Amino acid sequence: xxxxxxxxxxxxxxxxxxxxxxxxxxxxxxxxxxxxxxxxxxxxxxxxxxxxxxxxxxxxxxxxxxxxxxxxxxxxxxxxxxxxxxxxxxxxxxxxxxxxxxxxxxxxxxxxxxxxxxxxxxxxxxxxxxxxxxxxxxxxxxxxxxxxxxxxxxxxxxxxxxxxxxxxxxxxxxxxxxxxxxxxxxxxxxxxxxxxxxxxxxxxxxxxxxxxxxxxxxxxxxxxxxxxxxxxxxxxxxxxxxxxxxxxxxxxxxxxxxxxxxxxxxxxxxxxxxxxxxxxxxxxxxxxxxxxxxxxxxxxxxxxxxxxxxx
Amino acid sequence: xxxxxxxxxxxxxxxxxxxxxxxxxxxxxxxxxxxxxxxxxxxxxxxxxxxxxxxxxxxxxxxxxxxxxxxxxxxxxxxxxxxxxxxxxxxxxxxxxxxxxxxxxxxxxxxxxxxxxxxxxxxxxxxxxxxxxxxxxxxxxxxxxxxxxxxxxxxxxxxxxxxxxxxxxxxxxxxxxxxxxxxxxxxxxxxxxxxxxxxxxxxxxxxxxxxxxxxxxxxxxxxxxxxxxxxxxxxxxxxxxxxxxxxxxxxxxxxxxxxxxxxxxxxxxxxxxxxxxxxxxxxxxxxxxxxxxxxxxxxxxxxxxxxxxxxxxxxxxxxxxxxxxxxxxx
Numbered sequence: 001x002x003x004x005x006x007x008x009x010x011x012x013x014x015x016x017x018x019x020x021x022x023x024x025x026x027x028x029x030x031x032x033x034x035x036x037x038x039x040x041x042x043x044x045x046x047x048x049x050x051x052x053x054x055x056x057x058x059x060x061x062x063x064x065x066x067x068x069x070x071x072x073x074x075x076x077x078x079x080x081x082x083x084x085x086x087x088x089x090x091x092x093x094x095x096x097x098x099x100x101x102x103x104x105x106x107x108x109x110x111x112x113x114x115x116x117x118x119x120x121x122x123x124x125x126x127x128x129x130x131x132x133x134x135x136x137x138x139x140x141x142x143x144x145x146x147x148x149x150x151x152x153x154x155x156x157x158x159x160x161x162x163x164x165x166x167x168x169x170x171x172x173x174x175x176x177x178x179x180x181x182x183x184x185x186x187x188x189x190x191x192x193x194x195x196x197x198x199x200x201x202x203x204x205x206x207x208x209x210x211x212x213x214x215x216x217x218x219x220x221x222x223x224x225x226x227x228x229x230x231x232x233x234x235x236x237x238x239x240x241x242x243x244x245x246x247x248x249x250x251x252x253x254x255x256x257x258x259x260x261x262x263x264x265x266x267x268x269x270x271x272x273x274x275x276x277x278x279x280x281x282x283x284x285x286x287x288x289x290x291x292x293x294x295x296x297x298x299x300x301x302x303x304x305x306x307x308x309x310x311x
Numbered sequence: 312x313x314x315x316x317x318x319x320x321x322x323x324x325x326x327x328x329x330x331x332x333x334x335x336x337x338x339x340x341x342x343x344x345x346x347x348x349x350x351x352x353x354x355x356x357x358x359x360x361x362x363x364x365x366x367x368x369x370x371x372x373x374x375x376x377x378x379x380x381x382x383x384x385x386x387x388x389x390x391x392x393x394x395x396x397x398x399x400x401x402x403x404x405x406x407x408x409x410x411x412x413x414x415x416x417x418x419x420x421x422x423x424x425x426x427x428x429x430x431x432x433x434x435x436x437x438x439x440x441x442x443x444x445x446x447x448x449x450x451x452x453x454x455x456x457x458x459x460x461x462x463x464x465x466x467x468x469x470x471x472x473x474x475x476x477x478x479x480x481x482x483x484x485x486x487x488x489x490x491x492x493x494x495x496x497x498x499x500x501x502x503x504x505x506x507x508x509x510x511x512x513x514x515x516x517x518x519x520x521x522x523x524x525x526x527x528x529x530x531x532x533x534x535x536x537x538x539x540x541x542x543x544x545x546x547x548x549x550x551x552x553x554x555x556x557x558x559x560x561x562x563x564x565x566x567x568x569x570x571x572x573x574x575x576x577x578x579x580x581x582x583x584x585x586x587x588x589x590x591x592x593x594x595x596x597x598x599x600x601x602x603x604x605x606x607x608x609x610x611x612x613x614x615x616x617x618x619x620x621x622x623x624x625x626x627x628x629x630x631x632x633x634x635x636x637x638x639x640x641x
Contacts, residue, residue, distance in 0.1 A: 058392055091425030099423040108391060109423070113415050119381050120416065123388020123396075130335060130370055131393055150411065153381035160376050303422055307460045307485075308512075308559040310591070 004212050008050055009267050012042035012260050013274055015067040017282045018076055022066065022083055023243045030290060032085045033097050038067040039238035041170050043259045044203070045071045045140070047211035048168055048231075051219045054106035056135030058124035060117035062142055063098040065110030074102035076282065080289035087295040094295070094303075114175075115141060115148030118167075122154050125165035125228075136164040136222050144175020146189050152196075158228040159197040165228040166218060167198070170205070172237035177247055193230035205235035206259035208266075235259065312504065317496040319470035320359045320435075323477045323506050324397070328367050331395060334481065336360055337373040337382055338399030338435075345374035356401060357437070357496050379409035383434065387417050387486075390432040395481055400436040402444075403452045403490060417486040418461030432487075433480040438466075439492040439530055439580065440625055446613040449621075453490050453528070454583025457558040463487040463511060464557040468532040470500040472555055475509030482508065492530045512559035516568070520548030522639050523574040526565055526588050528553060531578045531626060538631045547639065557584055566596045573601035574638045578626050579608050605634040 019037045026035055038045065041064075049071035052059065061068040069079050074090065082089030083097045090102055098112040108124055111117035118139045125137030145151050146169060158165045169189060173180050186192055193200045201218060203211050211233070218229045236256035240247065264271050305311075314322065328334045341360040343352025354361025364372040375382040379400060386398035400406060406413060413434070421429040438451040457464045463485055467473035473491060480487035517532055518539055527535045532553045539549035550568050554561050569575050569592055577585035585606035592604060607626040615621055 058388075060388070089425070091423055091427070094425045095423040099419075101420075101424040101427070103391065103424070103428055108388065109420070111416075113411055116384075116411055116416055119384020119412060120388035120391070122381065123385040123390070123394075124392045126335075126373075126385055126389045127392035127394045130389075131333070133393075137388065150380045150384065153376075153378040154384065157376060157378055157381040157385065161373065299425075303426070306421070306426075308463070309460070 001209065001212070004050060005208060005263070006267060006270065008043060008046040008208050008212060009263050009271065010274055011046035011071055012263065013278045014076065015042040015046070015070050016260055017278045018070060018080070019066055021282050021286045022080065025084070025286065025290070026243050031083060034242040035083065035097050036064040036242050037239050038064050040172065040236035040256070040259060041205060042067050043208045043263055044170065044205035044211055044233050044235050047208055048138070048215050050212060051215045052106065052138065053135065056128065056133045057106050057138060058108045058121065058135065059106055059138045059140065060108050060121040061110040061140045062114065062117060062145065063110060063112055064142070065100055065140070066097070068110065068140055069100045069102050069107045072102065072107040073105040074107055076285045077289055080285055081292050084289050085294065086289060086292040088289070088292040092295045092299060115145035115150040117141065118145070118151045118154045122158055122163055122165055125158065125163035126161070128164055134223060136166055136219065138166045138168065140168045140170060142175065143169065143171040143173065143180035143184065143189065144178070147183055155193060155196040155198060155230065163228055164222050164225070166222055167193070167228070167230040169230070169232045170235050171232055172235050174237055174241070176241045190230070190232045198228055198230040200230045200232070203231055203233040205233040206257060206262055208259065208263045312502060313499050314470050314502045315497050315499050316467070316470045316473045316491065317358050319474040319502050319506065320477060320491070321361055323474035324360060324363055325366065326506060327478065327481055328363065328371065333393060333395045334397065335371045335373065335389070335394055336363060336397045336399070337375055337386060339375055339377055339401055341399050342369070342372055342374045355399065359435070360399065379405050380412055383409040383412040384416065386432045387412060387430050390430045391420065391428055395431055397433045397435060397481065400434055402448045403436040403438050404447045404450050406436070406452060413462070414459050418459050421461060421485060429484045430486045431484050433477065434486065434488045436488060436490055437493045438490045439494050440614050440621055441494050443616055443618055443621060444493070445616045449614045451490070451529070451581035453557045454579065454581035454587065456488055457587065458583060461485065462558065464490065465511065465555060466490045466528040466557060467555065468495070468529050468553050469498065471502045472509050474502065474506040476555065478506060478508040479511055483511070490529065495530055509555065511556045512561050514552055514554035514561035514564040516564070517551040517553050518549065520550040521571055522548045523576065523635055524550045524552060524565070524568040524572045525576050525578060525631070526552045526554065527578040528555065528557065529580065531580055534626065534628060535578050535631060538628050538635070542632070542635060547635070549635065562591055562595060565592060566599070569596050570599040573599055575600070575604040576631065576634045576638065577604070577606045578631055579606070580626065582608065602638050605638060607631050607634050
């Protein structure tokens with residue numbers, strides 16, 4: 001377990017340092033789009049992805065998915081280049097911060113439509129089932145997506161078709177600036193999932209050890225054909241909806257405990273070295289990504305032609 | 312052999328599923344009777360998927376809940392991870408509930424992945440008014456769908472094209488929407504046993520003529536043909552072009568015909584397609600035109616239910632005759 005905790009810590013630090021540096025670049029005006037940071041959810045995402053197989057399992061995520069792409073093993077240089085709109089990006093700068101695709105490491109796609117990524121993961125689950133790969137489909141979404149028809153429909157579909165699928169609801173209490181309490185009717189989101197016939201688990205996203213253990217059990221049960229599972233994990237949102245936001249509701253975000261700090265304290269002596277090494281690595285990544293060339297106009301013209309555009 | 316459109320499509324499904332284990336079929340009631348334990352039911356509301364489950368099993372022939380957003384999205388995800396899904400959306404009107412998955416998800420994966428992956432999925436759906444199905448089971452949305460970069464759209468008018476376009480659609484790396492006319496399923500035509508693929512972006516000259524060009528797809532090809540028969544009795548020579556695919560569109564064939572005739576009428580049951588053809592001919596073949604092109608399209612309203620009103624809404628033979636006569640003279 002100590003080894004797994006160290007792996008989760010290392011990955012979480014990678015995500016935190018990566019996003020902190022992206023935020024600085026955004027402050028300098030070097031990021032073309034608005035970035036949505038996952039501060040507070042890193043340990044949960046790293047713990048879940050630790051239990052997954054990047055060859056056979058497929059993950060989809062929301063617009064807040066820099067961390068998930070890294071947690072599945074995407075190359076930080078390619079992710080950074082994509083966010084900066086550079087030719088060396090995952091998709092040569094065509095997708096950007098909200099549309100990260102790294103299918104080569106099992107990160108199928110993130111999504112600009114709240115909840116739009118959830119049905120896609122059911123397709124990955126179907127492929128795994130039909131092609132008997134032993135893999136599963138996994139989707140991450142927030143409490144803001146929990147009221148989207150696409151999400152609710154897919155919860156039902158996964159049960160009706162008995163798909164090998166894991167739903168991970170990251171409940172950070174806010175859909176943009178609207179509180180989850182206000183937006184969601186009913187007793188609880190977990191009860192909702194139970195109503196669809198999903199097996200459900202509640203996780204404290206700040207308890208990395210518990211997350212690692214429970215997710216391992218859950219993934220094993222899904223792979224054994226015991227049906228789809230729904231996890232609701234509580235995570236803090238330590239920053240705004242997007243980086244740079246200054247709305248009044250943000251005062252409610254303050255004062256929450258940072259799960260990464262808890263894990264840091266638990267890890268002990270080795271933590272300082274990990275921070276230091278990661279920072280050095282990411283300084284180099286950001287330097288190279290900042291210097292990378294922008295995508296060529298020819299690439300866009302190529303898509304134009306391929307998609308039937310007028311000559 | 313002579314087959315109807317539904318028979319040709321059914322045969323094509325059998326051949327495609329036989330040839331490649333990655334091909335799966337999903338949709339509402341495509342098996343029918345799911346959960347009732349009484350054996351196969353409908354085989355799709357128009358019988359196109361009949362017999363598939365007995366041969367290929369419920370693992371590959373999947374009845375879904377009535378959840379278009381979820382199962383179209385499932386089709387997308389499965390296509391991105393190794394399967395070749397044929398997804399049936401029972402009526403194209405139902406795309407209204409899964410617009411996001413089609414327009415935002417399926418259509419954009421190729422670009423958003425930088426060209427690394429796309430969505431090799433076929434959505435089969437129906438179009439067409441004329442049977443009092445009302446405003447929400449009768450539309451023709453090929454004009455609208457063809458405006459979304461990333462989608463390909465095919466509208467067969469006969470059995471050989473229906474089967475052949477389905478085959479090509481499934482081989483394509485990108486999402487393709489195959490639109491089958493509800494009123495044409497029983498239309499019979501000669502079909503080769505191996506159902507050869509029909510290439511995208513290659514239209515067909517349905518009949519040759521030198522007086523005027525009519526561009527039409529799907530059922531309107533047949534309506535235009537009847538008009539051409541009538542006009543032929545008075546010596547009029549109408550050329551009819553069936554582009555077969557809306558996107559990509561065989562502009563070369565259309566322009567070649569307009570170069571010969573100098574006159575163009577587009578007859579269509581959707582909104583957008585006739586406008587698109589006329590706009591492109593005006594841009595790319597203005598010098599060929601001897602008169603302003605005309606379109607014969609429905610009234611700009613939702614589709615009414617009462618039979619008399621529905622016929623009033625649809626492009627009619629009389630309207631086509633009028634348009635042709637205005638261009639070529641009596």
